[in-house]
Amino acid sequence: MTNAKPRPYTFLLTDRFTLLPFAGAIEAMRLANRAVGHRLYDWRLIGPDGDVATCSNGVRIALDGGLEDLPGPSRSDAVVIVCGGIDVQKAASKPVLNWLRKQERSGAMIGAVCTGAWVLAEAGMLDGRRATIHWENHDGFAEAFPQVDLYRSVFVNDGNRITAAGGTSSIDLMLHLIAQDHGDALVAEIADQMLHTTIRSDQDDQRLSIPTRIGVRHPRLAEVIARMESNLEEPISPAQLAADAGMSTRQLERLFRRYLNRSPKRYYMETRLARARNLLMQTQMSMIEVALASGFSSPSHFSKCYRARYGSTPYRERGTGSA
Template identity: 80%
Template sequence: MQSDRPRRFTFLLLDRFTMLPFAAAIEPLRLANRSSGKTLYQWRLVGPAGDFATCSNGTRIMLDEGLEQDAPTDRDEVVIVCGGTEVAREATKPVLNWLRRKARGGASICAVCTGAWVLAVAGLLDGRKATIHWENHDGFAEAFPEVVLFRSVFVHDGNRLTAAGGTSSIDLMLHLIAQSHGDELAAELADQMLHTGIRTDQDRQRLSIPTRIGVRHPRLAAVIARMEANVEDPISPARLATDAGMSTRQLERLFRRYLNRSPKRYYMETRLARARNLLMQTEMSIIEIALASGFSSPSHFSKCYRAQYGSTPYRERGTGTATRLQQAAPLSPTAEI
């Protein structure tokens, strides 16, 4: 699908947005214009402050305009919400209203990194497929059950697009460029950026389990995959061993040899990591977090959590760090913020 008119991209830079996904989204547009010898794309930077936005790394980016100066929505426009740390603080009434107005005007609405959180707060992902950075996945899934969440690098659902963060923005933009101007141009741009493998919406965000743990043992990887997929309802080591075609003693030896811990200990660490994410990213109660992480009682959960992290979940919820991270909890789309 080609058009003689340049397609317009509007980047909404929220305060403390992450630099890498933003740069990875805007550079393919520049390179597309350069490689084609035509102005295929135009872009502008907007933000709530109107003058500049500050990245999570402290860098300031000058904006073209504020939200109140926005031009009429073009149905061919793509709005890209660039999120970062403490993203829920940026889901203010002006931002939410601006996004809803853009959606009503027919613009495609996109988010990179944690920007999907703001789209969900605005109600723009209800009943839609979406993705978010794997670190925020559990909290997002609990906060927005109406969103069909995937662990893909990016998701394209009609006029809603989400990319998980990091270099996934490159893959999403190459996907859009290929749709409009062909696979050959997209491949040329990937070559320019030394992006040796263009990922699709079928590719997952994280490294494979063998790569992550540094061990290429298929049966060990299979057991760990089952652990990660069954956090809320843990499977006993005996059942894991039987299903993997080995004895419990063999499973114990396998974990000791390659991971220097027992299967039970590894499983516990996996469950506690999920609990910590939920504690920091949502307003779920401690008992809800305990149950979602496979613990039958808050007291047992608290005891295990303290042994792992040196603080109880109750106390950590009250610290400045937890309170700050906790602001990733959902906000009412119509609330005064």
């Protein structure tokens, strides 16, 4: 795509947004401008307060204005990106949702990085659309917005809806968009400048592979753990896991003890409790709903296991809020 004027981006910075994905997106555009010697992209920063936005790490970013100060973009190639972070549910205020809907009506491409997809979903902008969100927020988002076709990829480009999962995924999304605008040669130059040695596509998964995450390269162990992670709501018995992997229950026990210093049962329990903790902190699901979604049929058993793992009851954990 060739434009006489720079393509305009507007970044909506929510309270306690995550700095890294925002900075990655901005830097990709800055380096694009630098590489060609003129401005391919312009950007402006806005927030509900209109003065300063504070990142989750405490860094303060000066804004160009508030929602009421800057009207919606008039150009058909304009892009609006919501930058989310901690407690993003609170960022989905009525003024923010109304402003986003106004941008949608103007014809702008609407996107989000990190947890900003939550705000778009609250505005109804992802209904029936493909999207992604940071893996830590995936389960809570899926429960809250079943109408969204949620993926675990680093980014998703669904026409005029774009979402990136957070971290460095915003770089990959921006390189993808810049390639569409100006070609792969420019993108290669930008990635080289950023020391971004592997440009990921929308087919790449957010998380490290299981062997890399657990620090063990054992195919059957990775296979069993993958089955566990895919069956948290209805746990599979160790005997069945072993049989499906072509080994005895005793062999499975030895495998987990040798490489992970815990039994398969304990590892599975820890994985289910981690999911429960994410749901507690990120959704308004009731305790029984969280328990059932994490494979516990009894709230009392869930509470007992949770306290043994985290040193606090689920009720108290939710009361502390996100950190």
